[in-house]
Amino acid sequence: MIENPTLEFIMEAHNGLSAKIVEEAGFKGIWASGLSISAALGVRDNNEASWTQVLEVCEFMSDATSIPILLDGDTGFGNFNSFRRLVKKLEQRNIAGVCIEDKVFPKTNSFISGEKQPLADMDEFCGKIKSGKDSQTDKDFVIVARVEALIAGWGVDEAVKRADAYAEAGADAILMHSKISSFDEIELFLKQWNGKKPVVIVPTMYYRTPTQKFKDSGISLIIWANHTLRASITNMQKIVKQIHEEDSLLDVQEKIIPVKEIFRLQDVEEYKEAEDIYLPKKKSYSSLILAATKGTNFGSLTDDKPKAMIKIGSETILSKIVKILNNRNIKDIGVVVGFKKDAVNLPNLEYIVNENYSEYGLLYSLYKAKDKISGALILLYGDVLFEEDILRKLMLNDEDIVLAVDPSINGRFNQARDFVVGDEPYSEAYGKKNVCRIKKIQALKNEKAIKDHNGEFIGILKLSEKGSAIFDKELTALHEENPELLKKWSLNDFLNHLITKKYDVFLEYFKDKWKDIDSIEDLTYLINLETKEQQK
Ligand code: SPV
Ligand code: MG
Numbered sequence: 144m145i146e147n148p149t150l151e152f153i154m155e156a157h158n159g160l161s162a163k164i165v166e167e168a169g170f171k172g173i174w175a176s177g178l179s180i181s182a183a184l185g186v187r188d189n190n191e192a193s194w195t196q197v198l199e200v201c202e203f204m205s206d207a208t209s210i211p212i213l214l215d216g217d218t219g220f221g222n223f224n225s226f227r228r229l230v231k232k233l234e235q236r237n238i239a240g241v242c243i244e245d246k247v248f249p250k251t252n253s254f255i256s257g258e259k260q261p262l263a264d265m266d267e268f269c270g271k272i273k274s275g276k277d278s279q280t281d282k283d284f285v286i287v288a289r290v291e292a293l294i295a296g297w298g299v300d301e302a303v304k305r306a307d308a309y310a311e312a313g314a315d316a317i318l319m320h321s322k323i324s325s326f327d328e329i330e331l332f333l334k335q336w337n338g339k340k341p342v343v344i345v346p347t348m349y350y351r352t353p354t355q356k357f358k359d360s361g362i363s364l365i366i367w368a369n370h371t372l373r374a375s376i377t378n379m380q381k382i383v384k385q386i387h388e389e390d391s392l393l394d395v396q397e398k399i400i401p402v403k404e405i406f407r408l409q410d411v412e413e414y415k416e417a418e419d420i421y422l423p424k425k426k427s428y429s430s431l432i433l434a435a436t437k438g439t440n441f442g443s444l445t446d447d448k449p450k451a452m453i454k455i456g457s458e459t460i461l462s463k464i465v466k467i468l469n470n471r472n473i474k475d476i477g478v479v480v481g482f483k484k485d486a487v488n489l490p491n492l493e494y495i496v497n498e499n500y501s502e503y504g505l506l507y508s509l510y511k512a513k514d515k516i517s518g519a520l521i522l523l524y525g526d527v528l529f530e531e532d533i534l535r536k537l538m539l540n541d542e543d544i545v546l547a548v549d550p551s552i553n554g555r556f557n558q559a560r561d562f563v564v565g566d567e568p569y570s571e572a573y574g575k576k577n578v579c580r581i582k583k584i585q586a587l588k589n590e591k592a593i594k595d596h597n598g599e600f601i602g603i604l605k606l607s608e609k610g611s612a613i614f615d616k617e618l619t620a621l622h623e624e625n626p627e628l629l630k631k632w633s634l635n636d637f638l639n640h641l642i643t644k645k646y647d648v649f650l651e652y653f654k655d656k657w658k659d660i661d662s663i664e665d666l667t668y669l670i671n672l673e674t675k676e677q678q679k
Pocket of ligand 2: 178
């Protein structure tokens with residue numbers, strides 16, 4: 144960029160974020176401005192930030208971008224020795240070049256009483272340039288020598304003399320700085336200068352000069368020196384003031400970028416992809432809770448909310464379920480709601496609405512949530528409390544479709560309950576896995592009917608990624624081929640349908656580690672239990 148014959152532009156940045164913004168805007172290079180970096184750090188442009196602190200900012204800028212960065216190296220942070228060490232450290236951080244000015248450490252910004260500022264001894268400055276060039280290891284590393292003679296009021300002759308000397312000492316380009324509001328001084332310089340090296344300018348004060356004029360004068364590189372920082376200050380002041388005055392975010396929301404734009408700038412996506420590559424592949428489960436119906440037997444308790452929102456102690460049934468899922472690191476949780484859907488309002492859940500909860504069967508709720516049926520999944524009824532151990536074991540079970548079944552059939556029939564016939568009965572034998580295929584599942588209403596059954600489905604079902612794919616495929620097929628059945632069927636009907644279609648549907652036995660809440664008596668029992676625990 145320094146050497147090619149076309150006029151090039153670099154734009155100021157002062158940290159990783161602004162550097163990235165500059166690159167995204169299309170600039171081919173970045174000016175790591177001393178003024179802006181110090182301002183962003185909350186200090187003055189007087190070398191108040193140490194050179195290693197500046198270096199650290201450069202490192203972030205370099206990591207965040209892929210275009211060349213020219214650091215404003217002030218006076219080189221000391222003598223030739225400090226400067227050559229700086230060059231070495233900048234190369235290590237992939238910085239493309241450094242600009243040093245012929246003033247005295249600690250410097251002051253050129254626009255603050257520039258005429259009073261002492262200039263460096265010319266020969267000493269030439270030695271500094273030479274030390275930098277001698278110590279660089281990358282042949283493309285650029286050292287720009289900045290002449291402050293015009294700023295300090297020493298005149299054009301002095302500027303030419305110094306530019307000559309610095310070019311001779313090995314500088315790759317000359318930055319001729321000026322603080323007047325026209326390009327005149329620099330034009331005069333250019334007329335007298337033999338053009339030995341490319342010329343860089345900073346037109347902050349002569350911003351009215353048309354860029355074409357710089358081009359016509361043979362300028363090599365323009366530095367837009369501080370406009371990224373100034374733009375951000377303008378907006379920060381405006382928005383912060385408004386929030387302070389209004390004690391509200393309401394009217395600023397539309398004036399600022401959404402948080403997800405920050406994430407994009409941080410390349411959050413790349414992190415996610417890297418996780419996939421480098422983290423051990425855990426089957427990460429999501430969960431779907433079916434809680435669309437009102438639930439019978441609960442009288443006025445379910446006038447204004449579905450059963451899942453009834454409280455046991457200080458917590459609702461649903462929030463107890465969510466806690467257990469969270470404990471097993473299941474955070475992606477969908478809930479199908481219908482009856483009094485607005486009363487189901489726990490945070491961090493994804494709600495799926497089934498408006499037809501009262502006319503259609505439970506399978507229809509599942510169909511409504513079809514988008515959630517993917518990957519490893521725990522499917523739950525919203526009215527079952529269970530121990531975490533059930534989840535832990537189901538998640539370790541290698542089969543694709545597994546129902547949690549309790550073999551300890553006890554008779555309390557205030558409504559039909561789901562019973563299964565398995566390949567094998569439950570066994571207390573040591574080391575027995577207690578996992579087998581299911582032959583059928585059905586809702587039964589009395590103790591006599593259940594006698595040939597092996598246990599009760601407790602309302603928790605695990606699907607592997609493949610199991611979810613089977614559910615998804617068969618739900619879709621049913622919807623296409625027989626939508627009326629889809630509306631009518633219970634989950635049992637669907638499971639039997641899968642068994643008929645030769646899919647393996649498994650059960651795992653769990654004894655007494657759960658409680659469904661089917662009646663006021665169930666509820667009273669649980670509430671009493673909780674109260675007793677608390678008293679203890
Ligand atoms: C800077 O951006 O820090 C510069 C340019 O050195 S100026 O502020 O114009 O001196
Ligand atoms: Mg500076």
